[in-house]
Structure formats: structure tokens, C-alpha cells
Amino acid sequence: MTSISVSKATHEVMTTERVSALTNMAQKDSALISQLDKEISDAGAQANDLRARGMVSKALELEESVSSRAAAQRAQALARLNAGSLEIAHIKSGVAKASSLTPLLAQFLCLGFAMSLEIVPALILAGVRSSGRSSTGVVASEAIETPSLGIEATGLPEGVTETPETPKTGETLPDSNAEILKTLVAQAKTLAPGTPVRLKEFAKNSRIGNLRAGEIFRKAETLGVIKKTTIGYVAA
Template sequence: MTGRLRGNHSALTAIALGLSSVTVVSVGLAMFALIEDGQLAALFAVAAVLLDVFKYLAWPTALQLAGDGRSACAAMMIACALVLAGVSGWATYDRMMSSIIGSRAQQQAVQQQRIADLEQARAADLQLSAQLTAEASSIRAQAEAMRSRGMFTRALELESRALPRIAEQRDQARQRLDATSRELTELRAAAPKAAGLPLELATLLCIGFALALEVVPALILSAVRRQPVQQVAELGKPGPAPRRNRRAIRIISRASAARTVAA
């Protein structure tokens, strides 16, 4: 039973540390985003990380101080933890919200620009195809005029030189038009990131996630820290006196009675 409890405490502690690392990274990134100077940003990021770690350790320590009767110190530590939790929660919310809005805006901008470029290329290919068709018609008309004047060889040479080249260019333009049409269809049908998530719901989601990252690790660490203290206190109490075995008492009393009779 004790081994199972220790395993649960280890698992809960690992979960708390993993969750708290998210806010630690968020606070560090927030310092780098707010401060332009790299050295000052690194200095304040290290300080913010240490304060964020202290924030989670402050809750179980404050509970222990309150149990020892030092209520003033416990209240001050809880106040500091709440202030740091507000700063850390804001940093986590800002990172998440900025990432959601920025990724959506970037995807929409890239998609719109790509659609504009593809439409421009498609218009150019359509124009080229029309020009090639007109050129092929002109060459056929010239060849017919040459044949009407009896220049069959020159008409055949003209068609053999120009018409295969025009046909090849038209095939290439048609292939580009097909590829452009498929890509345009995919881009117009593709939904942006978090398309079904309104801005208000995204805001509530970020706030709830940031709040959970602040509360859950503190609760886990407080519960894990409080449990060993209670176990130690219970182990320090004197246990109940062992009950005497009535059968053993009877055997001892009979043996002593037999010795008395023999004497």
C-alpha cells in the first residue's frame, strides 16, 4: 500500500512539473517579446522563471506555515503567489491568443496571395492559348493560299515547322491550366485554422487553459506535500497497546498452579 501511494505521488509530481513547465516557458518567452535588448531579456527571463517556480512551491509552503501557526507569513506568501499567478496566467494567455490569431491571419494572407498569383498565371495561359490558336489559324490560311498558287512544297514546309511547335506550346499551356485549376480549387475549399472557433470562444479557451495551468499544479503540489506530513505525524503518535493473549495467560496460570501444588 505504501509503495502504491509513493507511485501515485511520483506520478502526480511529474504531472505537476510538466504542467508548470508550460507556464515557465511562456513567462520566459514573454520577457523576450517585451524587452528588445537580448542581455536584459535573458536576465529578466531567468528571474521570471525562478519566480514562476517559487509560485508553485509557495502554496504547499504556505499551508505548512499556516499549520504551524505562522498565519502572517502564510498570508504574505499566498499574496505573492497570487500576484505571480496573475502575471504568469497573462503570459500564457497572451502566447496562446497571439499564436491562434497570428497563425490564422498568416494562413489567410498566404492563401489569398497564392490565389491571386494563380489567377494571374491562369489568365496569362489563357491569353497564350488564344494567341497560339490564332497563330495556327493564320499559318493554315497562309498554307492554303500557297497551295492555291501552286506552292505545295513551301506550304507543307510552313505547316511542318510551325504547327508542331504551336501544338506543343498549347499542350503545355493546357497542362498548366489544369494544374492551376486544381490548386485554386484546393485553396478555395481549404478551411483556415480554427475556422469553426469564434474569437470569443477562443478567448474563453485560452483563459480557461491558462487558469488550469495555474491552479492544477498548485493543487497537486499542495496535496502531495501535505500527505507526507500527515503520515509522519501519524507515525509519531504512540500506537495502541497490544492485546494480551488470553489463552497464553491461562496456560501460564495453570503452570504456576501446578508448581505450587507440587511444592
């Protein structure tokens, strides 16, 4: 705001001085034109007097010399007057436009510019933060939707991996877990105590999955025909 006021004051001083100089020059040119007109008039009177005395040639010489010199100077003065008038009009119109910017309006313009310097960077920063949060949310949702391999393996005995379960058909599988459990119990009774009973091998022979075999082994353990140790299931 201070710089605007200083610039405006400087402009007013410069234009005022220029207008004053042009006005003084116009006054001098106006006085010169009046003087030249008087010289032409006086020369005409003298030429008439010379003609009255019979000096026609001298009268013509006087009129030509004075009129040619005065006409040239008069034309130059008129040109300066016209140029000065146009420049004064241009300066005054510029001053009028500049004066239309009131101090209150200048303050509002400065305030708006200052606010834009603070608001625009804040909006850009907020947009960047929002974009970063959206990207984080997408990554998190993808991680939640992706199934975990560790979850599927929960419930299997240590050292046992999942074996794809053979599709159930009437020719390949017994009717229920009860029949498979009977087979496991019968097999365990034929083994000496402490003999390993391989869950994976039993699942393969019974053509069932490891998860289903694990459930049957736990039921057999509750019946006391097998027991679980650090090395796996063994006959009881």
C-alpha cells in the same frame, strides 16, 4: 489570443497574394492558348492558299512548323492552368477551415489551456500532501498501539526491576495476599529496626511477581512493620 489573431491575419495575407498571383498567371496562359489557336488557324489558312497556288511542299512545311511549336506551347500553358487551379482550390479550402475557428472559440481554447496550467499542478500538490498526511497517521497509530516499557514499570519501588511471576499452583503459592502479608509481617518483626527488607528477594522467595510484592509491601507499611526510605524498605 493575440498571437492566434496575428498568425491568422498573416496566413490570410499570404494566401490572398498567392491566389492573386496564380489567377494572373492563369489569365496569361489562357490568353496565350487563345493566341496559339489563332496562329494555328492562320497557318492553316495560309497553307490552303499555298496549295491553291500549287506550293504543296511549302504548305506542309508551314503547317508542321507552326503546329508543332504551337502545340508544345499550348500543352505547357494547359499544364500550368491545371496546376494553378488545383493550388487555388487547395488554398481556398484551407482558408475555409481556418475561418471556422471563431474568435469566441479561440478565447475558450486559450482560457481552458490557462486553467489547466493552474489546476493540474494544484491537484498534484494536493495529492502529495494527502499522501504525506496518511503516512504520518500510520506512524502515529503504530506508536499508540506499541506498548511502552516505562508504563509497565510504573508503581515499582526505585531500583526494583520486574521479576516474572511464577505460575500459581497449589504447591508453590500461598492462597492469598493475606497469607503472604502475614509472612512479611512475621519476618519484619524478627529484624532489627533499620534492617533492609529486599522486595525483590521477598518476591523471589514467595514466588510472586514484583508488582504483587510491591502491593503487599505497601500494606505492610500501612501496618507500621516496615517503612520506605531512599534505599528501599527497612524494618520499622
